[in-house]
Amino acid sequence: QWSNVLCSATAPSVCEVSSRAPTVAAPSHKEYWLSGYPASWDDARAKCRSTGGDLAVIHNAENEERVRAACGSWERDNLCWVGLRTAPMSRTFRWVDGVDVAAYSNWRDGEPNNSASDGGAEECGAVLPASFGGGWNDAACSVEFLFVCEYDTDVSTAPTSVEETQLIKRV
């Protein structure tokens, strides 16, 4: 039976601890912004970082869907840079948070093909919006694409002003 007592009373307590990992992934606490202008991969990353975030990383289907939706959400429909680049002296692609792309990937058929039209290397990763069929492509890092930044909503670093940041919030 139960009894009501003063909350200030001392008594033993019983804690409940989950014995299994949750079967449903926790919702991500990410906010995505699409740029309002195209930039090289390096300039894109610098803009995301200077506004408190980083280029978006994709580690699961939920991230992928939201980033692709952000990419295709403006009239300048095109590829968008994300936080994917080859490791130095390697053809292994890594996300900017250090995760190897092999953990979750959705390259388009035939990609990454390291086949820039000028014969140069393609060392940066971009997503294609749904209107382009989705998936990812490697492209020369100097090419100017729109880009998707991500911000951690737990620490509320996301920009608040479109004019100030030239980023356009969509998803």
Ligand code: 2F8
């Ligand atoms: O056909 C795939 C090929 O398409 C373009 O090159 C013609 C892409 N280049 C850019 O997006 C800059 C290649 O990366 C892609 O492999």
Ligand code: CA
């Ligand atoms: Ca390519």
